[in-house]
Amino acid sequence: KAGVTQTPRYLIKTRGQQVTLSCSPISGHRSVSWYQQTPGQGLQFLFEYFSETQRNKGNFPGRFSGRQFSNSRSEMNVSTLELGDSALYLCASSYTQGAEAFFGQGTRLTVV
């Protein structure tokens, strides 16, 4: 079966712009989590959606937001981009909360 698909794979944006990243989970999975990965910081939790509702949220500013659609696909949006937002953004899907998660290949965002 198809894995987790994240689009686009690479993005270059300018400071102040906004960006939308997309994640298509494995068919049948209803939980989608988003993580920011930077060198030396590991996987920083952004938020988790389950059945179109945000169930958990990390300690990121309000510029970071997300949503989940009825087909479980999820998007995250970052507004007013800062240089420090440059990172690999990973999406993980699981059948339910707290279960084995499958990660996508990520979207590498570079802010210049």
Added chain:
Amino acid sequence: QQPVQSPQAVILREGEDAVINCSSSKALYSVHWYRQKHGEAPVFLMILLKGGEQKGHEKISASFNEKKQQSSLYLTASQLSYSGTYFCGTAYMNRDDKIIFGKGTRLHILP
């Protein structure tokens, strides 16, 4: 409440054993272990629930000590394919709690 992983990095020769620790300052509900190879997505290894258990996955196993609020990942007779960064993720409240990952432990296996 990011869990603390130790060591930060370790270099082994093929066939040697390694232990990676994951410690928390709060009581844990579950511990999740993942491995990420360079340039790839993290891959699930195992989940351990509170109650103190041990799980195995080929030559990779893990334990969960609820009292000590820590988990350890054991890699025995390491193979070249074990190289990568190992992350532990922790949930504190219940199954539905967010998974917070540590900074990772880089493991490099030499032939």
